[in-house]
Amino acid sequence: MKKDRNGAQSPFVMAGPCAVESEEQLFQTAQVVKEAGGQYLRGGAFKPRTSPHSFQGLREKGLEMLGQAHRFFGLQVVTEVMDPRDVELVARYAQVLQIGSRNMQNFSLLKEVGRSGYPVLLKRGLAATAQEWLDAAEYIRVEGNERIMLCERGIRTFSDFTRNTLDLSVVPYLKQRCPYPVVVDPSHATGDRTLVIPMARAAVAAGCDGLMLEIHPDPAHALCDGDQSLNLEEFRDFMIEMGEDEERRQYRVS
Numbered sequence: 061m062k063k064d065r066n067g068a069q070s071p072f073v074m075a076g077p078c079a080v081e082s083e084e085q086l087f088q089t090a091q092v093v094k095e096a097g098g099q100y101l102r103g104g105a106f107k108p109r110t111s112p113h114s115f116q117g118l119r120e121k122g123l124e125m126l127g128q129a130h131r132f133f134g135l136q137v138v139t140e141v142m143d144p145r146d147v148e149l150v151a152r153y154a155q156v157l158q159i160g161s162r163n164m165q166n167f168s169l170l171k172e173v174g175r176s177g178y179p180v181l182l183k184r185g186l187a188a189t190a191q192e193w194l195d196a197a198e199y200i201r202v203e204g205n206e207r208i209m210l211c212e213r214g215i216r217t218f219s220d221f222t223r224n225t226l227d228l229s230v231v232p233y234l235k236q237r238c239p240y241p242v243v244v245d246p247s248h249a250t251g252d253r254t255l256v257i258p259m260a261r262a263a264v265a266a267g268c269d270g271l272m273l274e275i276h277p278d279p280a281h282a283l284c285d286g287d288q289s290l291n292l293e294e295f296r297d298f299m300i301e302m303g304e305d306e307e308r309r310q311y312r313v314s
Contacts, residue, residue, distance in 0.1 A: 070302060071264055074100035074138050074181075074243065074272040075295060079284040080122035088277050090129040092292045096299035100156065101126070101135040102272060104284070106142050120149065127153035138181055138272075144172040151178050161185050161213055161248075164196050174203025181243065181272075183211045190230055194238060209241045210234060211272060214249030223251025223288070226259055231266040241269035247288045253279065256290060257298050264302075273298075 075093045080086050080103045090101050105122030118125070126137045130153070138156040141147050142163060150157060156179045163169055164185035173180050180200055184193050197208050212231065214224025226249035234242050244263035246256045260271050276282045276289040290298070 071268055072100065072270040073098040073299070073302075074102045074270060075275050076100075076102040076138075077104075077276045077284075078247075078274050078282065078289065079104045080118055080125050081283050083125050083128070085277055086125050086129055087132070089275060089292065090133045090135060092275070092295060094133045094135055096296050097303065098299070099136060100138050101129055101133070102138045102158075102274075103129075105139055105150075106146070123150060123153040130155070141169070141173065144168050147172045147176055151176055155179065156181050156209075158211075159183060159196075161188075164188055164193065167199055170196060170199035171203055174200040174205040177205055177207070179207040179209065180205065181209045181211050183213050183245070184215065184230075186216050186224075188215070190233060194234075197238070197240065206239075209243050209270065210238070211243040211245055212249075212268075213245040213272075222249065222255065224249050226250065226263075228259075228262055228266045231263065231268050235267060242267075243270035243272055244268045245272040247272070247274035247285070247290075251285075251288045253288055253290055253294070256288065257294070260298065 075098045076089055086103060093101055103126055105119055105126060126139055130137045136155040138158055139150060139154045140158040140160050141150040157173050158181040161183045164183060182197055200208055212227060214226045217225040219225050226246060231242050246259035246263060250256055250259055263271060274285060274289040275292060275295045276286060277292055279286040279289040279291055282289055
């Protein structure tokens with residue numbers, strides 16, 4: 061979490077497409093993330109999908125594009141690693157290794173990213189309790205790596221009007237019980253772009269340290285999760301709003 065000159069805090073922002081599709085798509089998005097004040101570029105090169113017939117990502121080609129975007133724009137790259145055998149490969153191009161919800165209890169993978177020493181973004185499992193999530197983080201920590209961020213991305217409940225149920229109560233709960241930054245992903249939680257910004261605001265109010273947002277130049281034609289992706293203008297507007305909120309906090313402090 062970054063601080064302004066008066067000590068007010070605002071969350072860091074990770075933003076980018078669900079999946080890397082092309083250099084043009086990625087660079088157009090990265091430029092907007094950079095200009096809007098985001099700190100991290102997210103993008104999937106390996107995509108674990110429910111259906112084996114869905115787009116699975118560009119794999120190493122996608123990683124290469126992410127690496128190019130990092131060098132050109134100076135953004136830290138966050139991307140998912142799915143297999144212990146791929147940790148070294150992904151670490152060549154990324155600055156933060158993401159463990160997706162489906163792999164939260166892939167203990168071999170957790171141990172490997174722990175040994176890597178790289179920062180790890182650990183997403184909550186689809187139906188994991190807070191303690192199970194913290195236990196998964198402990199697998200990383202005991203390997204000597206305490207550079208861990210926890211990402212709440214919604215859990216499965218009986219509710220069916222959103223993709224998942226965003227558990228914002230876990231944000232202050234975790235901040236009372238562990239030293240790790242807590243990130244909230246309202247995109248995967250809601251599955252609906254019209255709900256992303258309201259829930260991002262709520263996450264900030266709950267005290268999150270960071271936000272992870274899916275954005276795309278043309279969500280209607282995205283190869284992955286277009287329904288939950290903000291377009292670039294919507295993202296710009298939200299970042300402006302975040303900046304205005306920060307200015308209001310500065311005014312109150314001063």
